[in-house]
Amino acid sequence: MGVHVDHYELAGRVVVVTGASSGIGWETARSFAARGARLALVARREERLRALSAEIEAATGRAAHVFPTDLSVRGAASAVADEIARALGDVDVLVNNAGSAVGGAIWAVADHDEARSHFEVDFWSPLALIGAFVPGMRRRGHGAVVNVTSLRVVLTWPAFGHSSAACAALSQATETLRLELLRFGVRVVEVIPGPIDTPAQGPTKLIPGFVEAVHGRLGIAQPADLADLIVRAVTVGEDRVFCPEGSTRAAFENPVALRNQVEADVRRVLADGSGLPDELLDTMVVGADDPMISDAREQWEREHSPSAQ
Numbered sequence: 001m002g003v004h005v006d007h008y009e010l011a012g013r014v015v016v017v018t019g020a021s022s023g024i025g026w027e028t029a030r031s032f033a034a035r036g037a038r039l040a041l042v043a044r045r046e047e048r049l050r051a052l053s054a055e056i057e058a059a060t061g062r063a064a065h066v067f068p069t070d071l072s073v074r075g076a077a078s079a080v081a082d083e084i085a086r087a088l089g090d091v092d093v094l095v096n097n098a099g100s101a102v103g104g105a106i107w108a109v110a111d112h113d114e115a116r117s118h119f120e121v122d123f124w125s126p127l128a129l130i131g132a133f134v135p136g137m138r139r140r141g142h143g144a145v146v147n148v149t150s151l152r153v154v155l156t157w158p159a160f161g162h163s164s165a166a167c168a169a170l171s172q173a174t175e176t177l178r179l180e181l182l183r184f185g186v187r188v189v190e191v192i193p194g195p196i197d198t199p200a201q202g203p204t205k206l207i208p209g210f211v212e213a214v215h216g217r218l219g220i221a222q223p224a225d226l227a228d229l230i231v232r233a234v235t236v237g238e239d240r241v242f243c244p245e246g247s248t249r250a251a252f253e254n255p256v257a258l259r260n261q262v263e264a265d266v267r268r269v270l271a272d273g274s275g276l277p278d279e280l281l282d283t284m285v286v287g288a289d290d291p292m293i294s295d296a297r298e299q300w301e302r303e304h305s306p307s308a309q
């Protein structure tokens with residue numbers, strides 16, 4: 001169960017990677033390209049997509065196609081799917097990796113625009129791309145959908161609830177899709193990362209107590225390691241990818257124990273409340289475009305630039 005024995009050859013396949021301008025998406029696109037795939041790169045920052053395309057061209061002799069898109073805009077995912085199909089034809093592998101963010105107490109973030117944008121990027125856009133590309137894969141009898149969720153499908157933390165909810169929603173859609181496609185030869189892979197060393201770690205450090213309590217136990221992995229696991233899963237037909245492998249798989253497979261552990265952590269680490277100032281608790285909503293988030297990402301990038309090593 002869970003492993004298809006036949007090898008899925010990647011040379012010449014059309015692979016779409018969202019969130020390819022950074023972190024896990026960047027490395028995953030490089031890994032697919034190294035195996036001879038033709039890449040379509042999607043994210044907002046065009047200059048980064050072009051830089052990745054040039055890097056891929058230098059390594060493989062074939063540039064990637066870039067599709068600058070803001071997936072937080074309703075309809076943008078469907079529109080870019082049409083553009084990709086016009087430019088590259090049938091899509092063989094779809095990697096839904098782009099991820100946004102929103103922070104704040106559940107009742108403060110509620111259903112505000114920042115929360116809705118987050119769900120647009122992390123849940124509705126992946127489904128729109130699945131809606132665009134899976135019918136063709138099903139008719140042709142091959143292909144793969146890779147959805148990057150998170151250990152957050154079973155792990156949450158104060159101020160992190162919407163992020164966990166969006167991942168959990170995509171996770172259940174992924175599981176259902178796999179069952180629906182069992183008869184049709186289309187692979188469905190759920191990628192369940194624990195902590196991965198990408199710019200997303202900048203804002204993660206802003207969540208009171210989280211890194212101290214959780215990262216110590218799980219460890220942290222490099223995005224290139226995860227990218228190789230993703231490519232392997234598509235090639236050999238594994239249903240789930242965990243990274244860091246041992247700690248994240250164990251946590252995912254024991255969700256009740258994990259939740260008990262997290263509650264104990266929250267009681268210990270945030271002994272005097274939620275970790276957020278009381279006067280902000282009812283109103284603080286930190287959306288993806290908040291300067292607090294972009295500053296934290298930029299600081300991570302400065303600290304990890306080759307000149308800072």
Ligand SMILES: NC(=O)c1ccc[n+]([C@@H]2O[C@H](COP(=O)([O-])OP(=O)(O)OC[C@H]3O[C@@H](n4cnc5c(N)ncnc54)[C@H](OP(=O)(O)O)[C@@H]3O)[C@@H](O)[C@H]2O)c1
Pocket residue numbers: 018019020021022023024025042043044045046048069070071072073097098099100121148149150151152192193194195196197198199200201
């Ligand atoms: N790093 C971790 O510890 C970790 C753990 C669990 C799960 N994950 C998941 O892994 C995925 C990749 O994260 P990462 O760690 O590689 O983070 P990252 O380096 O911050 O990359 C996020 C990617 O998503 C793209 N993106 C964000 N908002 C977008 C939008 N509105 N439209 C289009 N693209 C958008 C970004 O590109 P632009 O800014 O150029 O648009 C970027 O390429 C996410 O789904 C994340 O939830 C990460």
